[in-house]
Amino acid sequence: xxxxxLSQLAKIVGQDYVSNRPEELYLYSRDPGAQKPRRxxxxxxxxxxxxxxxxxxxxxxxxxxxxxxxxxxxxxALTVPxxxxxxxxxxxxxxxxxxxxxxxxxxxxxxxxxxxLRAYLEKNYPHLxxxxxxxxxxxxxxxxxxxxxxxxxxxxxxxxxxMVNGMEVVLPTGEVCxxxxxxxxxxxxxxxxxxxLMGLFLxxxxxxxxxxxxxxxxxxxxxxxxxxxxxxxxxxxxxEIISELSQINLLENCFIITQEKPKWAQHIFYxxxxxxxxxxxxxxxxxxxxxxxxxxQDKVAPVNEEPAITPLRERFLGVPPFAATAADFRKGGGxxxxxxxxxxxxxxxxxxxxxxxxxxHELLYQxxxxxxxxxxxxxxxxxxxxxxADEEDFERARKALDDTNKLTLxxxxxxxxxxxxxxxxxxxxxxxNTRGLMDRIKKTLDPNGILxxxxxxxx
Ligand SMILES: Cc1cc2nc3c(=O)[nH]c(=O)nc-3n(C[C@H](O)[C@H](O)[C@H](O)COP(=O)(O)OP(=O)(O)OC[C@H]3O[C@@H](n4cnc5c(N)ncnc54)[C@H](O)[C@@H]3O)c2cc1C
Numbered sequence: 001x002x003x004x005x006l007s008q009l010a011k012i013v014g015q016d017y018v019s020n021r022p023e024e025l026y027l028y029s030r031d032p033g034a035q036k037p038r039r040x041x042x043x044x045x046x047x048x049x050x051x052x053x054x055x056x057x058x059x060x061x062x063x064x065x066x067x068x069x070x071x072x073x074x075x076x077a078l079t080v081p082x083x084x085x086x087x088x089x090x091x092x093x094x095x096x097x098x099x100x101x102x103x104x105x106x107x108x109x110x111x112x113x114x115x116x117l118r119a120y121l122e123k124n125y126p127h128l129x130x131x132x133x134x135x136x137x138x139x140x141x142x143x144x145x146x147x148x149x150x151x152x153x154x155x156x157x158x159x160x161x162x163m164v165n166g167m168e169v170v171l172p173t174g175e176v177c178x179x180x181x182x183x184x185x186x187x188x189x190x191x192x193x194x195x196x197l198m199g200l201f202l203x204x205x206x207x208x209x210x211x212x213x214x215x216x217x218x219x220x221x222x223x224x225x226x227x228x229x230x231x232x233x234x235x236x237x238x239x240e241i242i243s244e245l246s247q248i249n250l251l252e253n254c255f256i257i258t259q260e261k262p263k264w265a266q267h268i269f270y271x272x273x274x275x276x277x278x279x280x281x282x283x284x285x286x287x288x289x290x291x292x293x294x295x296x297q298d299k300v301a302p303v304n305e306e307p308a309i310t311p312l313r314e315r316f317l318g319v320p321p322f323a324a325t326a327a328d329f330r331k332g333g334g335x336x337x338x339x340x341x342x343x344x345x346x347x348x349x350x351x352x353x354x355x356x357x358x359x360x361h362e363l364l365y366q367x368x369x370x371x372x373x374x375x376x377x378x379x380x381x382x383x384x385x386x387x388x389a390d391e392e393d394f395e396r397a398r399k400a401l402d403d404t405n406k407l408t409l410x411x412x413x414x415x416x417x418x419x420x421x422x423x424x425x426x427x428x429x430x431x432x433n434t435r436g437l438m439d440r441i442k443k444t445l446d447p448n449g450i451l452x453x454x455x456x457x458x459x
Contacts (some may be wrong), residue, residue, distance in 0.1 A: 033075035070143025076419035082454025165215035172446035188215030246375030339416035
């Protein structure tokens with residue numbers, strides 16, 4: 001049976017792009033995060049939409065699971081199948097189909113990576129950019145958007161999933177469907193004013209359809225860009241500063257971070273990214289932001305000196321910022337973070353409890369806030385490094401992640417990109433009618449339950 005299915009898959013994508021060899025399945029049965037490996041039966045790499053359709057139809061016929069995968073870098077094992085079956089690796093669908101300069105969008109295939117679009121724009125449209133996450137450059141744009149990811153332009157222009165103008169999706173039953181303006185026009189320029197069907201696929205963790213193309217908004221790239229850095233020891237002040245920053249609403253990006261090592265980093269650092277097209281605009285923005293922090297000079301100081309200034313500038317000035325410095329405190333190559341989407345007023349408690357949770361599990365704390373659009377909420381990332389070769393260390397990180405996710409929900413927040421255990425915690429807390437609606441949507445779209453089953457398992 002296994003070999004027969006393999007040869008049917010090979011007929012669709014070609015011998016070279018399907019495998020059930022253990023050494024290849026090994027790579028797909030785990031991700032870089034702290035979750036345990038799981039079984040994969042086949043990996044398939046389609047090149048065209050028609051191939052995706054045929055694979056989906058075959059999976060329906062054989063009642064076998066399909067897990068869509070971009071780069072598999074969420075760290076929460078969302079592309080490691082919960083019920084075996086096929087991993088559908090989208091990397092070969094890597095065309096940048098169109099860039100519309102006037103309406104500022106790019107139409108891309110699902111396998112296009114952050115680095116590929118960035119390099120393409122730098123070469124051909126140097127005045128345009130997309131909102132780039134801190135994730136490794138091989139992460140896909142579609143994978144990031146489908147989990148409601150955040151990029152370097154998020155505080156200013158929106159969560160990355162808000163930057164979608166349209167999609168092409170292969171439904172779990174095999175039909176191809178277009179969403180947004182591209183469903184009535186050759187132009188992929190707008191999500192409005194039609195009924196917003198994008199929500200049937202955003203945040204669903206690959207359980208409702210396979211996105212094959214997507215239109216993402218692009219933004220002007222400013223000529224001037226720099227960081228203002230401040231430090232403080234007052235956790236209580238964070239909500240007030242966020243409110244004042246959003247009052248003027250002129251920043252490009254803002255991080256609020258602390259970490260246990262090295263020792264100088266044990267303060268609260270505000271990293272404010274300022275950009276502007278003219279020098280005058282840039283200098284005015286700098287001045288206005290400096291004023292906010294000067295107002296609190298009894299509790300906040302500018303950071304201009306070593307040992308902090310060089311490492312912070314090196315980490316945060318680039319696009320994307322260099323997140324990997326957070327990854328390897330234990331010198332064992334393991335790191336996972338859980339993201340808490342939080343209302344502003346609970347930040348002080350979420351911050352302090354995060355430090356306590358890390359210490360309870362004998363881990364080093366590392367906390368980082370990214371401001372979400374207009375300062376209405378934040379993503380607070382709690383990072384836990386572990387030594388991959390040390391099973392006890394691994395287990396400590398998993399327990400710390402669980403405790404953190406419980407904390408997030410207790411504080412009235414929502415866990416972002418949740419792994420299986422966190423999905424269950426969310427569903428337990430969710431309004432029963434909302435759960436029921438999710439169940440109906442999933443069953444209607446995917447009657448055989450073939451897409452990434454086990455995730456968002458409502459019934
Ligand atoms: C060091 C580090 C820093 C990070 N920083 C950030 C950050 O700043 N901002 C941020 O948002 N994230 C960040 N991340 C998290 C993550 O890496 C990114 O969100 C990444 O862009 C996810 O893309 P991916 O291609 O790896 O998605 P995947 O993990 O492959 O997929 C994500 C989800 O989407 C589904 N999926 C993927 N492709 C498709 C498709 N074509 N159709 C249907 N479903 C699909 C998968 O099944 C899965 O559920 C970071 C990760 C690391 C390791």
